[in-house]
Amino acid sequence: MGFFYEKNNNQLEPPTPSKNPVKEHKEKQTLKTSLQANIKIVKATLGESTDIVIREIRIGNKGTLKAGIMYTDGLSDAPSIQKFIMESLMLEIKETELESELTPNPKLLDTIKDFALTVGEIRDVTDFDMLFTTLLSGNVILLIDGYSEGMTLGNKRWAERGVTESTTQTVIRGPREAFSENMRINTALIRRKIKDPNLWMESRDIGKRTKTNIAVMYIKGIANDDIVEELRLRLDRIDIDGILESGNIEELIQDSQMTTFPTVYNSERPDVVAAAILEGRIAIIVDGTPFVLTVPALFVEFFQSSEDYYQRADFTSLVRILRFFSFGIALLAPALFIAATTFHHEMIPTALLINLAAQREGVPFPAFIEALIMEITFEILREAGLRMPRAIGSAMSIVGAFVIGTAAVEAGMISAAMVIVVSITAIASFVSPTYDMAMSVRILRFVFMGLAASFGLFGITVGLIALILHLCSLRSYGIPYMYPIAPFNISGQKDTFIRLPIWKMFTRTPLISQENIKKQQNPASAKPGPEKDQ
Amino acid sequence: MKKGIFILLILSIFLTGCWNRRELNELGITLAIGIDKSDDEYLVSAQVVVPSEVSMKGGTGATPVTLIKGRGETVYEAIRKMTKGMSRKIYPGHLRMLIISESLAKEGIGDPLDLISRDWELRSDFYVAVARDATAEQILNVQTPLETIPANKMFSTLKVSEENWAATVGVTLDQLITDLRSDGKEAVLTGILVTGNSEIGSSKQNVETITPATSIKLDDLAVFKEDKLVGWLTEDESRGYNGIVNQVKNTVGTVSCPEGGKADIEVLHFKTKVKGIVKNGSPEVDLQVNIEANVGAVECRIDLTKPESIKILEKAYEKAVEETINHSIISVQEKYETDIFGFGNAIHRSNPKEWKTMKKQWNQHFTDLAANVKVDVKILKTGTVNNSVVVKRKD
Numbered sequence: 001m002g003f004f005y006e007k008n009n010n011q012l013e014p015p016t017p018s019k020n021p022v023k024e025h026k027e028k029q030t031l032k033t034s035l036q037a038n039i040k041i042v043k044a045t046l047g048e049s050t051d052i053v054i055r056e057i058r059i060g061n062k063g064t065l066k067a068g069i070m071y072t073d074g075l076s077d078a079p080s081i082q083k084f085i086m087e088s089l090m091l092e093i094k095e096t097e098l099e100s101e102l103t104p105n106p107k108l109l110d111t112i113k114d115f116a117l118t119v120g121e122i123r124d125v126t127d128f129d130m131l132f133t134t135l136l137s138g139n140v141i142l143l144i145d146g147y148s149e150g151m152t153l154g155n156k157r158w159a160e161r162g163v164t165e166s167t168t169q170t171v172i173r174g175p176r177e178a179f180s181e182n183m184r185i186n187t188a189l190i191r192r193k194i195k196d197p198n199l200w201m202e203s204r205d206i207g208k209r210t211k212t213n214i215a216v217m218y219i220k221g222i223a224n225d226d227i228v229e230e231l232r233l234r235l236d237r238i239d240i241d242g243i244l245e246s247g248n249i250e251e252l253i254q255d256s257q258m259t260t261f262p263t264v265y266n267s268e269r270p271d272v273v274a275a276a277i278l279e280g281r282i283a284i285i286v287d288g289t290p291f292v293l294t295v296p297a298l299f300v301e302f303f304q305s306s307e308d309y310y311q312r313a314d315f316t317s318l319v320r321i322l323r324f325f326s327f328g329i330a331l332l333a334p335a336l337f338i339a340a341t342t343f344h345h346e347m348i349p350t351a352l353l354i355n356l357a358a359q360r361e362g363v364p365f366p367a368f369i370e371a372l373i374m375e376i377t378f379e380i381l382r383e384a385g386l387r388m389p390r391a392i393g394s395a396m397s398i399v400g401a402f403v404i405g406t407a408a409v410e411a412g413m414i415s416a417a418m419v420i421v422v423s424i425t426a427i428a429s430f431v432s433p434t435y436d437m438a439m440s441v442r443i444l445r446f447v448f449m450g451l452a453a454s455f456g457l458f459g460i461t462v463g464l465i466a467l468i469l470h471l472c473s474l475r476s477y478g479i480p481y482m483y484p485i486a487p488f489n490i491s492g493q494k495d496t497f498i499r500l501p502i503w504k505m506f507t508r509t510p511l512i513s514q515e516n517i518k519k520q521q522n523p524a525s526a527k528p529g530p531e532k533d534q
Numbered sequence: 535m536k537k538g539i540f541i542l543l544i545l546s547i548f549l550t551g552c553w554n555r556r557e558l559n560e561l562g563i564t565l566a567i568g569i570d571k572s573d574d575e576y577l578v579s580a581q582v583v584v585p586s587e588v589s590m591k592g593g594t595g596a597t598p599v600t601l602i603k604g605r606g607e608t609v610y611e612a613i614r615k616m617t618k619g620m621s622r623k624i625y626p627g628h629l630r631m632l633i634i635s636e637s638l639a640k641e642g643i644g645d646p647l648d649l650i651s652r653d654w655e656l657r658s659d660f661y662v663a664v665a666r667d668a669t670a671e672q673i674l675n676v677q678t679p680l681e682t683i684p685a686n687k688m689f690s691t692l693k694v695s696e697e698n699w700a701a702t703v704g705v706t707l708d709q710l711i712t713d714l715r716s717d718g719k720e721a722v723l724t725g726i727l728v729t730g731n732s733e734i735g736s737s738k739q740n741v742e743t744i745t746p747a748t749s750i751k752l753d754d755l756a757v758f759k760e761d762k763l764v765g766w767l768t769e770d771e772s773r774g775y776n777g778i779v780n781q782v783k784n785t786v787g788t789v790s791c792p793e794g795g796k797a798d799i800e801v802l803h804f805k806t807k808v809k810g811i812v813k814n815g816s817p818e819v820d821l822q823v824n825i826e827a828n829v830g831a832v833e834c835r836i837d838l839t840k841p842e843s844i845k846i847l848e849k850a851y852e853k854a855v856e857e858t859i860n861h862s863i864i865s866v867q868e869k870y871e872t873d874i875f876g877f878g879n880a881i882h883r884s885n886p887k888e889w890k891t892m893k894k895q896w897n898q899h900f901t902d903l904a905a906n907v908k909v910d911v912k913i914l915k916t917g918t919v920n921n922s923v924v925v926k927r928k929d
Contacts, residue, residue, distance in 0.1 A: 342555045346627035346657060350565070350686075353628060357558040358589030366557055453555075454547075 029128045035068050035145035041128065042070065042135075052135070059089045060102035066145035075138030077157035084118045085140060085153060092116075104146055112144075113151065121154025133211055163189070166269050168435065171307040178268045183213055183287035186270075190217060190283065193274040198222075204235060206249070210242040213287040214249065222280040222513045227296060227477045231282055246286040246293050253284075253295070255475050260443045262436035263476040265297035272306045280513025296477035296512060300485070300496050303327070305433035308499055317498035323431055324497060330429035330441045334371045335448035335460050337421045341367045343456030359415040368453035370414055374422040375446070377404060382426075479511050559585075562602070562622035565685035568633040568670025569609060569646050576646065578612040579603045579671040580624055581685050588682055597738060598682040601674055609649045626653070629660045630689040632707065633670040633726060639756065639763035644714065647761075651711055658708040661692050664756045664763065666725035673726055676735035676748050688750060692724060695752055700785040700804075701772045702752045714761055717893045718878025722775065725753035725766065759872040759897075767862070774862025777855065778821065778875045780806040786830055789850040795834020799827045799851045799913070810880035812888045817899055819877050823855060823909040832922040839920050844913050852909040863905050873900040 032038050039054055046052055051073045059065050067089065071081060093102070093116050102108065113122055125131050125141065126149055135141050138156030163185060166178035179186045187201060198220045205211040214235065218228055234253040243249060250264045251257075265281075267273055268290040273283050276294040284293040303323045308316045340347050341356060348356065363370065381400040385393055404422075408414040425445070432438040444467070451459035474481035484492025491507055494500040507517045566581040580602045587598045602620045606612030613624055632650060634643055650656060665673045674684065681687035692704040702724045705713075713721035728750055734740050735748030755767045755775060767775060776782050782804035788796050803826035811818050829838065829847065836843045866874060878896050882889040892899050 341558050345556070345558070345561060345625065346655075350628045350630070353558070354563060354583055354585050354588050354683075357561065357563060357583075358585035360558040361586045363559065366555075456554075 030126055031128065031131070031143070031148045031150060033146055033148045035066055035143055038143055038150075039068055039070075042131070045128070045132065055086075057086065057090060059093070065102060065104070065108075068141075068143040068145075070135060070141040070143070071155070072136060072138060075136075075158050076140055076155045080155055080157075081140055085142070085155075088116050088118050109144065109147060109149060109151070117142075117151075117153065119153045119155065123152050125150040125152050133205070137211070137213075169267060169269050169272070169306070169433065171305065171310070174307050174310045175269070175271050177270060179270060179273075179285075179290035179292055181288050181290060183215060183285055186285050186290070186292060187215055187217065189270040190274055190277065190285075193270060194219070194277060199277070202232075206235065206238050206240070207243040208239075208241055210244065212243040214243070215285040216282060217277060217285065218282040219277055219280070222278070222508070223282055224280060224513060227479075227512075228282055230477055231284070231295060235284075243286065245289045246284065246291045249284060249286055250293055255477065259470065259474060260440040261299070261471065261474060261481070262302065262434075262440065263297055263474060263481060265294045265301055265434075266291045266436070267294070268292070269306055275306065275309070279508050296479040297481075298476065298479065298483055298509075298512075299471060299474075299481050302432065302434045302437040304495075309502070313499050313501040320497055320499060323433070326428040326431035327437075327441065330425055330432070330438070331445055332448060332460065333421055333425045333428070334375060334445065335452035335463075336457075337418070338367050338371055338449060339452040339456045339460055342453065356415070356417055359417055362412050363415050364413070366453075367418070368449065370418050371422065371449055372446075374404070374408075374414060374418055375425075375449070378422060378426055379442070483511055484509065556623075556625075560622055561625040562620055563628060564624050564626045565599070565628060565683055566631040566633065566674055566688070567626065567629060567650075568635070568665070568674045569638060570635040570669045570671055571638040571641065571646075575605050575607060576609050576612045577603065577605050577669075577671065578609055578616070579674050580613070580616060580626075581674045581683075582620070582622075582624070583683060595738070597677065597736075599684060601671070601736075603671065609646045613649075626656050629656055630685040632660060632662045633665050633673050634662065634723075635665045635670045636667065636725075636756075636763065638670075639664050639723075639758075642761045643758075643763075644761035647707075647711070647714075651707060656707075658711075659706050661689060661704045662707055662710050662723055663688070663692070663705075663726045663752075664723045666727050666753050666756070666766070668728050668732075672732050673728055673750060675732060676728055676750050677738065677740045677746075678750060679741045679746055684750065688726065691750075691752055696781070697783045698785070700776045700782040701754065701769050703755060703772075703776060703779075703781055713758075716876075716879065717896065718873065718880075718882050718889075719876035720760070720872045720874045721758040722755045722767075722874050723758070725756050727751045727753045757866065757870050757872060757874055759870065764870050764872060767866070770858055771862040771865055774858040775866075775874065777804065777806060777823065777859055778808070778862065780804070780808075782806075787827075787851055787854060789847060789854050791832075791834035791836050791850075792846055793835055795836075797832045797834055797836065797847060797850075798830035799847065799911075800830035801825055801827045802914070803827075808875075808877065808880045810877065810882070810884040812881065812885045815888075816902065816904075817877070817881050817885075817888070817892065818904045818906065819880055821859065821905060821907045823859070823907065825851070825855065825909065825911045827851065827911060827913050829913060829916040835922070837921060838916050844916075848911045848913050851911045855909045855911070856907050859907050859909075860905070867901050867903070871897050871901050873897060877903060877905075 029041075032041070035056070039056075042052070042054070053071055053073050055069045057067050057069065059067050069081070069085065089112070096115070102111065123134075125134065130152070131141055131150065134152040138158060140153040140155045141150055142153060143150040160182050161180050163177050163180055165176045177189065179189060191199065196219060200218060200220045202216045204214055206214050216228075216231065216235070231253070235249075238249075238252050240248070240252070246266060250266065254263045256263060265276070267276075273292045273294060277283055281294045281296065284295070286293070303320065308320070341360075345353060365373065381396070381404070385396055385400075388396055405419060409416045409419055429438050429441055432441070448460060448463050451463045455462070472480070472482050472486050480487055483489065484496060489510060492509055494505050495509075506519055508519055510517055562580075563583045563585070564580045565583060568579045568581075570577040570579070581599050582602055583599055584596065587594070587596050602616045602624070604612040604614070604616035604618075606615050616624060634646070638646065651658065676684055678684045678687040681690060692702060695702050696704050703722065705721070705723050710721055710723065713719050728735065728748065730746070730748035732748055740746050740748055753766075754769050755772045756763050757765050757767060773785070782801065785801045785804070787799045787801060789799060791797055803824075805824045807822045809820040809822070811820065832838065836846070838844065863875065866872070873896060877900060878889075878893065881892065
C-alpha cells in the first residue's frame with residue numbers, strides 16, 4: 001500500500017519547475033564557416049532524411065560564392081523558393097549593379113538581406129539548434145560558404161484544414177467559424193475580432209521534441225498582470241517531450257489535479273475566446289489543435305454559451321436557469337430516485353408509490369444495482385457511439401435504444417420508471433454547453449448513487465455539502481472557482497443565473513480584470529431607445 | 535500512508551451496508567388498519583395493496599387489496615403476528631384510514647392509539663373513524679367501485695363530504711390526540727357504516743353491478759367522553775357541530791319560503807367566532823356566525839328580483855342556522871354532558887384565571903353553559919337566472 005501510494009503521489013503533484021532541466025544538447029553548437037562542414041552536420045543529424053532538400057548554388061560575382069539552400073519538402077513552398085530565393089539570387093541580381101559587391105566581405109550577408117532576397121521574414125541563424133528548429137518548422141535555410149552565420153527565410157506552406165464550422169459548440173445565432181489546426185490562422189481569427197494595439201501576444205516553443213509553438217494572448221491593461229505572470233511561470237516550468245494538443249497543456253498548468261471539475265476553459269470558437277480576452281482572461285493557443293484554452297476559468301463560465309449574448313436577455317435568463325436545473329438533474333436524479341424508493345417511501349405520493357411498486361414486482365435487482373446497470377449500459381453506448389465510424393453509429397443507436405428502452409423492461413429486468421430516470425438524466429447532462437462540465441457530472445453521479453444507496457437522503461445531503469465545500473475550495477489562477485456566487489459579488493450576479501441586457505452590464509467581472517473594469521463609460525446614456533426631449 | 539489509512543477508514547463506512555433499506559417490492563403497502571377487540575385480545579386487520587392489480591397495465595383480475603389479520607394482547611403484537619400469514623412486512627407509512635370498532639371505542643381508544651402515535655413509520659395525517667354497528671374488519675372487507683382501493687374511497691369520501699356537505703368531519707390522528715389530551719375539548723369521530731350483504735362485499739362480484747350489493751357509507755359523528763364513545767349525534771346535530779367548530783367550507787341549507795315551498799341556500803363562506811365570557815362566576819359563550827351564500831335553488835314563488843325577498847331568505851336562513859346550532863348544543867348538553875365543541879378552550883383563552891378553577895368540573899359547567907348565538911347571513915348572488923322558472927311561466 002505504502003509503496004503504491006508513494007508512487008502515485010508523484011503523478012498527482014502539480015507540475016513543478018525542475019531545478020536541473022536535462023538539456024538535450026549539452027552546449028549550443030555554432031555554425032561552421034565551411035558550407036560543406038555545415039551540410040555534413042545537417043545530413044548526419046537528420047539521418048539523411050529524404051524529405052530534407054539541400055541544394056548548392058553559386059552566386060555573386062562570376063559565381064565566386066558558394067551557397068546552400070535547405071528546406072523540408074512538404075512544409076515549404078517549393079515554387080516560391082524557386083521564384084523569390086533562387087531566381088533573386090542567381091538571375092535577377094545580375095541585372096543590378098550590386099553583383100560586383102557580392103564578393104567575400106564582412107557586409108555580404110547584410111547586402112544580400114537588404115538588396116537581394118524578396119522574402120518577408122528573415123532571421124539570422126548562428127547555431128544548429130535554431131537551424132534545425134526553423135528548418136523542421138518549414139523555413140528555408142540559406143548558408144553561404146565562409147560565414148559562420150546563416151539566414152532562415154519564412155516560407156512555410158503545408159496542406160491543412162481551412163476555417164470550418166464549429167462542431168463541438170454549435171449555435172443557432174452567431175458566427176459559424178471555428179479555429180483550425182494552424183496557430184497562425186487562429187491568432188489571426190482573434191486579431192480580426194479585436195483590433196486593439198493592446199492585444200499582446202507572446203510565443204514560446206514547448207516540448208523538447210515537438211517544439212510546439214504556443215501563443216499567449218491577452219489585452220494589456222485589462223488582463224490581470226499577476227495572472228499573466230503566473231501563467232508565464234507555469235508555462236516555463238513545463239518540461240516535457242511533446243505537446244500534441246492543448247489538453248496536454250491544460251493538465252500541466254491547471255491549479256488542482258484532485259478534482260473532477262475543469263479549471264481551464266477551452267473553446268474552438270473565436271468569438272468565445274475573443275469575449276474571454278475582452279473580459280480580461282488570457283488565451284493560450286497551441287499549434288496543431290483548434291481548441292484554445294482560456295484562464296482563469298470560473299464555475300459559471302461552463303454554463304454560459306456564446307449564444308447567450310447574441311439572443312434576447314430574457315430568454316437567455318430562462319435558459320441559464322434551465323441549465324443549472326439540468327445540472328442538478330444530471331447530478332442527482334438517479335440518486336434521489338434510489339434514495340426515495342429504498343429508504344424514504346413516505347415521501348412518494350401514495351398513488352405513485354403503488355404504481356412504482358407494481359413496476360418493481362418481479363424485478364430481481366435492488367434499485368441501486370438496477371440504476372447502476374442502466375447507467376453503465378448508457379455510458380457504454382455513449383462511448384461506443386463516439387468512437388464508431390459514423391456509418392455504423394446509427395445502427396448502434398437503434399440497437400441501444402431498443403435494448404435500453406423496451407427489451408430490458410419487457411424482460412422484467414429493469415423497471416420502466418428506472419428507464420425514465422436514466423433517460424432524463426442522460427438528456428439533462430447534454431444540456432451543458434461545455435463537454436468538460438458534463439464529464440465531471442458523469443463521474444460525480446455515480447458517487448451520489450453510491451451515497452444514496454448506502455445512506456439515503458442523508459448520504460446525498462452529506463455528499464452535497466462535501467461537493468459545495470470542494471467547489472468553494474477550488475481556485476483557478478488564484479480566482480475562487482465559485483466566484484461570483486461564493487464569494488458573493490452583486491455586480492457579478494448580472495451575468496450568472498440570469499443575464500441582464502448588455503446595456504445594464506457596466507463592468508467586467510472583477511477579480512479577473514482588476515484594472516480597468518469599466519466596460520461602458522456612461523451608464524445613463526447606455527440605455528437604448530429614442531432620445532428624450534427635456 | 536496516513537492518507538491511505540484515512541481513505542480506508544472512510545470506505546469502511548460503506549461496508550456497514552444499507553441498513554433499513556427496503557425495496558419497493560418488499561413492502562406490504564397498507565392503506566387502512568382496523569382494530570377490533572374480542573376476548574381481551576386485539577384483532578388487527580390490515581388492508582394491503584396488491585400493486586400489480588392496481589397498476590395501469592391491469593392485473594390478472596384478482597382483488598386490488600387483500601386483508602391480513604393478526605391477533606394479540608397488544609396492537610403491536612398483533613401487527614407483528616401478521617407476518618405469519620404474509621410474505622411482506624406491513625408498511626403503514628401511507629396509511630389513509632384507521633377504523634376502530636364501536637365496541638372497542640366504547641371501552642376506550644387511548645390504549646390502542648398509543649402504538650399508532652408512537653411508531654415512527656406512521657404519519658399522523660390519516661383519518662380515524664368508528665365502525666358503526668360493525669367490526670372494523672367488516673368495513674375493510676368491502677370492495678368499492680370508482681376507487682379500486684377501499685381505503686382510498688373512504689379517505690376521499692370523507693374529504694369530499696366534509697368540504698361539500700359538512701355533516702361529517704375528517705379527524706386526523708394528530709387532531710384526535712390533541713382533543714384527547716385537551717381539557718377544554720372532547721373528541722368526535724366520524725362513523726362508518728357498511729350496508730348490504732357483507733358476504734358479497736369482499737368479492738369482485740360487488741363491483742360488477744351498477745348498484746353494489748354492499749357499500750361503505752359515512753355516518754354521523756360519534757361523541758366521546760375522554761377516550762370512550764358515549765353516543766352518536768344525528769345528522770342535523772352533526773352539521774350544527776361543524777358550524778360551531780368552524781369547519782364548514784361549503785354546504786347547502788334549506789329554508790321555507792313565506793308562501794310555502796322551499797328554497798336552497800348554497801353556503802360559500804362560513805365563519806364562526808367563539809368567545810368565552812364568565813358572568814357572575816358562570817361561564818357563557820358568544821357565537822358569532824357570518825355566512826356568505828348564494829341562492830342555490832328556488833322551489834317556491836318568491837320574486838328574487840326584489841331586494842326584500844333576498845332579505846326574507848337571509849332572515850329565514852339565519853333562523854334555521856341558529857336553531858340547528860342551538861339544538862346541537864342543547865342536545866349534547868343534555869344527553870352526553872361532554873364538551874365536544876371546545877367551549878372550554880374558549881373560556882381558557884378569555885378567562886384563564888377562572889378556567890383554572892373550572893377545569894376540574896368542566897363537564898358540569900358545560901351542561902349549564904349558556905350559548906348566545908348570533909347569525910348573520912349575506913346572500914350575494916342568485917345564480918344564472920333571476921326568478922324560478924315556475925314564476926316566469928305564470929306571469
